[in-house]
Amino acid sequence: MQVIERTADMQSWSESQRQAGLTVGCVPTMGFLHEGHLSLVEECARRADKTVMTLFVNPAQFSPDEDFEDYPRDFQGDCDKAEERGAEVVFAPSVSEMYPENFQTYVNVETITRDLEGAHRPTHFRGVTTVVSKLFNAVRPHLAVFGEKDYQQLKVIEQMVKDLNMGVDIVGLPTVREKDGIAMSSRNVYLSSSEREQALAISRALFDAESRVKNGEQDPAVIVKNAADKISDAGLAIDYVVVRDAETLEEVPSISRPARMLIAARIGKVRLIDNTGLSPA
Amino acid sequence: MQVIERTADMQSWSESQRQAGLTVGCVPTMGFLHEGHLSLVEECARRADKTVMTLFVNPAQFSPDEDFEDYPRDFQGDCDKAEERGAEVVFAPSVSEMYPENFQTYVNVETITRDLEGAHRPTHFRGVTTVVSKLFNAVRPHLAVFGEKDYQQLKVIEQMVKDLNMGVDIVGLPTVREKDGIAMSSRNVYLSSSEREQALAISRALFDAESRVKNGEQDPAVIVKNAADKISDAGLAIDYVVVRDAETLEEVPSISRPARMLIAARIGKVRLIDNTGLSPA
Numbered sequence: 001m002q003v004i005e006r007t008a009d010m011q012s013w014s015e016s017q018r019q020a021g022l023t024v025g026c027v028p029t030m031g032f033l034h035e036g037h038l039s040l041v042e043e044c045a046r047r048a049d050k051t052v053m054t055l056f057v058n059p060a061q062f063s064p065d066e067d068f069e070d071y072p073r074d075f076q077g078d079c080d081k082a083e084e085r086g087a088e089v090v091f092a093p094s095v096s097e098m099y100p101e102n103f104q105t106y107v108n109v110e111t112i113t114r115d116l117e118g119a120h121r122p123t124h125f126r127g128v129t130t131v132v133s134k135l136f137n138a139v140r141p142h143l144a145v146f147g148e149k150d151y152q153q154l155k156v157i158e159q160m161v162k163d164l165n166m167g168v169d170i171v172g173l174p175t176v177r178e179k180d181g182i183a184m185s186s187r188n189v190y191l192s193s194s195e196r197e198q199a200l201a202i203s204r205a206l207f208d209a210e211s212r213v214k215n216g217e218q219d220p221a222v223i224v225k226n227a228a229d230k231i232s233d234a235g236l237a238i239d240y241v242v243v244r245d246a247e248t249l250e251e252v253p254s255i256s257r258p259a260r261m262l263i264a265a266r267i268g269k270v271r272l273i274d275n276t277g278l279s280p281a
Numbered sequence: 282m283q284v285i286e287r288t289a290d291m292q293s294w295s296e297s298q299r300q301a302g303l304t305v306g307c308v309p310t311m312g313f314l315h316e317g318h319l320s321l322v323e324e325c326a327r328r329a330d331k332t333v334m335t336l337f338v339n340p341a342q343f344s345p346d347e348d349f350e351d352y353p354r355d356f357q358g359d360c361d362k363a364e365e366r367g368a369e370v371v372f373a374p375s376v377s378e379m380y381p382e383n384f385q386t387y388v389n390v391e392t393i394t395r396d397l398e399g400a401h402r403p404t405h406f407r408g409v410t411t412v413v414s415k416l417f418n419a420v421r422p423h424l425a426v427f428g429e430k431d432y433q434q435l436k437v438i439e440q441m442v443k444d445l446n447m448g449v450d451i452v453g454l455p456t457v458r459e460k461d462g463i464a465m466s467s468r469n470v471y472l473s474s475s476e477r478e479q480a481l482a483i484s485r486a487l488f489d490a491e492s493r494v495k496n497g498e499q500d501p502a503v504i505v506k507n508a509a510d511k512i513s514d515a516g517l518a519i520d521y522v523v524v525r526d527a528e529t530l531e532e533v534p535s536i537s538r539p540a541r542m543l544i545a546a547r548i549g550k551v552r553l554i555d556n557t558g559l560s561p562a
Contacts, residue, residue: 104390104444105391105410108389129386137446164388165292165415166418167292
């Protein structure tokens with residue numbers, strides 16, 4: 001497996017694959033890989049002739065009070081795992097390669113970023129869409145694979161790719177969970193064992209909502225109230241608990257077609273997000 | 282010569298050129314071509330194996346009070362002229378192809394767009410950079426050719442391409458002028474013959490500034506004062522007359538290295554811009 005650090009080298013590598021008639025797949029990550037990331041790499045390798053995993057902890061998507069400096073890192077471990085699951089290249093640019101002096105261009109998806117994560121992290125999606133644009137221009141993939149764990153992010157990227165005609169097929173894959181139900185996240189390492197126990201309230205609330213909707217409940221307010229109570233009762237501070245249209249993320253009056261429940265909550269200093277699909281019976 | 286209207290068809294065409302090892306050049310225009318545009322097509326055809334001229338009057342770069350609806354158009358004439366000068370493809374998407382319902386993604390270059398045209402036309406550059414991003418993603422060119430007539434636009438696009446790693450070589454070519462000195466512009470058709478006479482004050486002021494600087498004048502304030510007087514005396518309303526660094530467009534205390542004089546002025550309802558390089562002796 002090859003590590004590439006420069007954008008120009010990445011572009012040449014990709015151009016030569018394309019000239020050879022091969023398809024290139026891309027899995028953008030911030031590293032510290034868990035089984036969730038690795039399931040994306042594996043699926044990408046199944047779908048594309050060549051798989052590039054990008055590994056870049058993107059300062060532009062952290063606000064000054066967030067954990068950019070402390071974000072967990074394990075470069076060599078990540079490369080080994082990615083290779084084992086089928087990546088041919090790890091693209092790992094430096095911060096100065098990605099954001100040189102005088103950098104001043106941003107990609108903004110407007111409507112769908114205003115709410116939920118966008119409301120709680122005002123510059124977050126601007127950072128995500130800008131870096132994904134840059135990574136796509138470096139890797140020039142035919143397809144890219146993202147996890148549904150960051151569901152709003154997935155929808156934002158789909159919108160960007162469509163609006164700007166990026167010509168990249170976006171594939172979203174289901175969240176991978178630990179045996180007890182908690183969504184895998186690089187940030188789970190921040191949780192103490194008692195906090196981790198509390199955090200289970202989030203996934204339990206989602207599973208409960210799934211089964212209520214399958215059993216006929218169609219009122220978003222009822223579903224939200226039940227979930228919010230469970231999460232508050234476990235001692236978490238709620239940022240949001242919502243049921244939205246699965247595609248537009250707009251509010252829905254009733255759950256008569258596929259919807260999405262999205263949750264963000266805090267335990268001490270750790271902020272967790274999770275979500276699930278709600279399909280009426 | 283081929284006319285392509287759909288982005289997906291444009292992308293396929295370009296991909297097949299790249300797979301054949303050919304280089305693709307792009308000349309973005311809003312049509313109603315004059316010799317300025319055609320000099321860009323010609324130079325592009327010299328530098329690239331295949332030349333695509335894009336022809337799209339972009340609503341996103343006009344403000345509501347500007348001349349989008351009335352912008353002059355001549356589709357068949359433009360195609361004939363472009364073919365004659367070496368274009369293999371005219372990419373002419375519809376407005377609904379470029380901006381479908383729910384379109385919401387914009388590319389913003391921040392610092393260099395704030396001043397000059399950006400100050401007088403607040404959403405203009407956002408419209409330009411967004412459409413050029415989309416056109417580049419459709420045409421996927423190796424190089425693109427722009428005129429220096431829109432000098433700030435040229436610098437904005439260079440900045441965007443660098444910041445987002447678009448991998449397109451940007452070529453800027455000198456403004457083409459009528460025999461009397463006026464810069465060619467599709468908007469010159471709006472001028473009555475007496476207004477056209479008045480408009481000559483702009484290019485004359487630029488030529489005068491060029492020779493003053495060649496003869497040793499290094500004070501931007503002196504150069505600006507002389508030019509502004511000439512233009513006001515001719516009865517034009519000045520939006521700006523400035524001398525700036527030729528690369529950053531920032532203010533310069535003295536003209537000790539290549540600078541740029543930029544002018545925007547109005548005659549009745551017609552707004553004209555022009556610029557020239559100032560090279561110290």
